Amino acid sequence: MKKTKLAVWKFSSCDGCQLSLLDLEDELLEIAETVDISYFLEASSRLKRGPYDISIIEGSISTPHDIERITAIREKSKFLLAVGSCAVFGGVQALRNYTLPGEYQQVVYEHPEYLSSLDASSPVSAHVKTDLELRGCPPNKRQILEVLTACLNAKKPDLPSGSVCLECKRKGIVCVMVSKGIPCLGPVTHAGCGALCPAHDRGCYGCFGPKETPNTASLSAWISGKLGMSREDVLQSFRHINCYALEFCLESIKHEPKDSSERPEPD
Amino acid sequence: MSRRIQVNALSRIEGEGGLQLQFDAKGRVTRARFNIYEAPRFFEGFLLGRRYFDAPDFTARICGICPVAYQMSCVQAMEQALGLSVDEPLQTLRRLLYCGEWMESHALHVFMLHAPDFLGYKDGFEMAGDHPEMVRLGLQLKKLGNRLLASVGGREIHPVNVRVGGFYRTPLKKEMQDLREDFLRAVEDVQRAVRWIAGFPFPEYSRKYVFVSLSHPEEYPILRGQVLSSGGERIAVPDFEHWVKEHQVAHSTALQSELRGEENYLLGPMARFNLCRSQLTPLCREAAREAGIDQGTANPFKSILIRAIEILYACEEALRIIDGYERPEQPCVAFDPREGTGYGCTEAPRGLLYHGYSLDRDGTITWANIIPPTSQNQLAIEQDLREVAEANAGLESGKLRILIEQTLRNYDPCISCSTH
Secondary structure, eight states, rough: OOOOOOEEEEEBSSSSHHHHTTOOOOTTHHHHHEEEEEEEETTBBBOOOOOOEEEEEESBBSSSHHHHHHHHHHTTEEEEEEEEHHHHHHGGGGGGGGGOOOOOHHHHHGGGOOOOOOSOBOOGTTTTOOOOEEEEESSSHHHHHHHHHHHHSSSSSOOOOSHHHHHHHHHOOOEEEEEEEOOOOGGGGBBOSOOOHHHHOOOOOTTBBBBBOOHHHHHHHHIIIIIIOOHHHHHHHHHHHTTTTTTHHHHHHHOOOTTOHHHOOOO | OOOOOSSSSOOBSSSOEEEEEOTTTTTTTEEEEEEEOOOOOOHHTTTTSSSSSGGHHHHHHTOOSHHHHHHHHHHHHHHHHHHHOOHHHHHHHHHHHHHHHHHHHHHHHIIIIIIIEEEHHHHHHHHHHOOHHHHHHHHHHHHHHHHHHHHSOOOOOOOSSETTEEEESSSOHHHHHHHHHOOOHHHHHHHHHHHHHHTTTOOOOOOOOOOOEEEBBTSSSSSSOOEETTTTTTTGGHHHHHEEEOOOOOOOSSOEEEETBOOOOBHHHHHHHHHHHHHSOOOHHHHHHHHHHHTTTGGEEEEHHHHHHHHHHHHHHHHHHTTTTOOSSSSSSSOOOOOOEEEEEEEETTTTEEEEEEOOOTTBBBEEEOHHHHHHHHHHHHHHHHHHHTTTTTSSSHHHHHHHHHHHHHOOOHHHHHOO
């Protein structure tokens, strides 16, 4: 039987999602035997042409060239898996989507004219169809393995649903917000990390992005009313690692100073 | 016709870059470029207006492979800006966390990315066919580094447990003791790996580098010290930006740096080893002696050996800290935000990483500057590419290209970091 051809692609990112795959130390060599690693620039100099059965995408779309590249990759990939906060929501670098075009370029570069950068950093799904998205900054490596295994066996992957809050309850961790007054995005954040932050006596900062139908308004009322968080701090809590995820974006906009002009919304 | 070697997308390195060498008719290199086209993410831009406490979590996202380095240089700079002094036990715990990062980052590069060059494989998977024991050993070392990161930092990539002033939660003594046996075994394993690597065929090349690393009278540099150069200069961390001049070139989205704006310099394991090797443990020094580099080395192809020796050091240092670990009374020192400016330098796996921040009285960031190791190494890398290519101009193009790519991997470049 022909082996499944796997490709891994990087866009604007920290490399952490690809590293999650390489962090499967006990399974890595077996994966390499089971599938045909056809394109994985970070790990191998063996580069095969497409089409590919599975393409894993890391990173956000942030240059004109990225748009061409992701379109071409989509065309030659049967199954396209977007992995991590950058690919799924545009990443922390999407904070520039809330500023004037070129504002940050001038802070960092003497010659912004040398750069070729889009005004906005956007998720893969804003440009091409994705077949599955795995959240998290970084994603949970066990979930990447689950998706790969499911693909190879043509079954549906078993992935966590619900909120971090539920994961936290299941683990029996005492609620940091109720018991210690620490603001926590756990009630509105998608499950998947295993409630890591509350387990370390801190509030969740939402690195897995919004859960399905999150009640962000209620959480904002709680952290500003009962915990006395300032309007600006509430805004920044939602405009964080996953600042361009729709529900977090909309909630953050509600807390903008009253006189601010219109800001862009995600597609 | 003049000869040209071009690699559009470099493999087995982190991030997006290429290289270009142009020869004249006499075989001299007229252009040697390390092209970095990784898309900029503008971290120093979007940090402005954020609160101090977001900075360690945000800057971790500069690099998935060395997030701890970013968190450590960041909290150090923030703590100086806020006038904080973090207790010794918490500093020691940070050093332990950092050891985990050196291990996982170095092990990935040594066994999966760089060793295949020396033995003629296209990747670690192929190499595992002929050298299964060593590849598995390397992966286990990487895994143990990751386990340490998760035990102290809460997560392998982008740890959640680091904060300005200390940690959110300090690990229990038992959690640390549980790691002990695996580290004891790892100390044995790395020594075997160092011997294996010492037998690699190393291309002959060396030049007089200006090495730069942190230097501290009491320890091999990771978290503290002054900035030392092999030219004998010693610079306090707050003066770093006056000493190192950054500038932008058209072929790289990462700013390049020169000392005083006039000479290139090299950071990373080679620099630390050459400047500070007397502070390594006796086992590490013995491993260096057996490998024939105990007097130092200016052959960058031997950086793979030094990385392996630094894995050994990180294992021994982790064991030492684990054995002396008592859970600190408080995970974090208490403070109120205030106005100030602070600077931090630590030794990332790839070399010295600098952060500088200014805060207003509410602790909001008003200025940020981050200078990663790979961006600083760019000019030294380009000089090496030029010299190695010229010395080996007689090779046919396919072989020369492989040698040149191997040369570039000597620095374990992290391009995502360099651009950020």
